[in-house]
Amino acid sequence: MNYSEMKPSEVRKLIREGKITGPTSGMCAGYAQANLVILPKDLAYEFLLFTQRNPKSCPILEVSDVGSRNLKYIAEDADIARDIPKYRVYEDGILTGEYTSIEHLWRDDFVSFFIGCSFSFESELLEAGVPVRHIEESCNVPMFVTNIECEPAGIFNGKMVVSMRPIPNNQVVKSVMVTGSMPRVHGAPIHIGDPSVIGISNINKPDFGDCVKIKEGEVPVFWACGVTPQSVVMNVKPKIVITHSPGHMLITDTKNIDLKF
Template sequence: MTSNTLADLAYQVRLDARSGKLDAPTANLAPGCVQANLAVLPRALAADFLHFCQRNPKPCPLLAMSEPGNPALPELGRDIDIRSDIPRYRVWRSGELVAEPHDVREFWRDDLVSFLLGCSFSFEEAMLENGLPVRHIEQGCNVPMYRTRIPTNPAGVFSGPLVVTMRPLKAADAIRAIQVTSRFPSVHGAPVHLGNPAEIGIADIDKPDYGDPVEIRAGEIPVFWACGVTPQSVVASVKPEYCITHAPGYMLVTDLLNSRMAVL
């Protein structure tokens, strides 16, 4: 497909989210296009959160940052309105989840700054192209995500535990997955852990904190990547007075191309 065709597919996904037609995780939608995590914070906290992203590039690879109060992000795609173009949002007050709407225009404020972070759904395209299985796509469900006891690097008021995604792979496939995903540092890059989940504080692999459990077959090991849901874990720890995020697995589909995220 041409870049214009891919951008048209991404735009249609956003329109479907905007109209309410799309209410599902976005994995494997508009293949070829970059998907993004969202964190929206008051301007008073924006500098600290920007510093947090800079200190934690694995879970928080920053793709774009808006001007205060401006819902447009033209650098990420045509006619983006961050208030309506994600299928499902989360609204937080003092660290408590208070709503999961499909549109946040009624929650919008003139002092809000949007941060868009790279997503592992982007490197999954490269995994599939290399013949590597992606179990949650096979099973038609959301990717499993877990809070860990791995600390993030604090910045200003922000600190908290790392969140990871998990994809089960055979050992040889895990080695190949490391090679493939290492080429995508702007969308989380290489895994942060392989094998025993208890070593990073995951008590039950069948009970993810976000998303859905997936089958781990005989001969497979769990492989964990840093996840852009980490800011939601941080929000629960730091309890800022106001915050808007995407619902885990429900991403902004941008016009950017996954192929341009790779480094040689």
């Protein structure tokens, strides 16, 4: 099957039926994919406020209605409890299970937050002729915990996590312009160059993901990363929080190009 050419609704159906349980990278070319954080209603206000105060790390694509397993804007026929290939359940901050469906765990007070993902701007970078190293090397993007404090909101606080892509000197400006035009998927970089400025001591030892080669004539460029909200939620150790498993995203009906407006 060529999942890259299929429609999002078709792939979501295969996921719902348990026929796809792996990572979604490369599926449904041109369509945005989304990170997921599900929290009980009593934490939803402070988390929504956190996303409002930290839009570069937490660009919200949609927040569900309380208790609803449906979406209204980014994926019309989706079932939030079944349309992600793999979910992670954390209780009191501890990973207690990975599931391909969370129907049996669903609660009427759950609120689902869908957050923009860098897959969208990477496809724009490639389109613009800017290389994306971890795609070339078929590994995960390197991610680092910085010394940049997120703006706190209620109980939520923590450091910003960034992803790093090495960019050739003569394409750094282009990479700022291309990603800056997509604020709903992290937007422009938060830092260009010397990693120590944002508290990164060893560029070859990412905190998450894989190390990638920085070639001569390339500059490390750092973008706010969707791992930030997950790491901030985990700090708080809520009684229950459900997320997607890394790389196993919701495939939305929203085209990347529509995230520019």
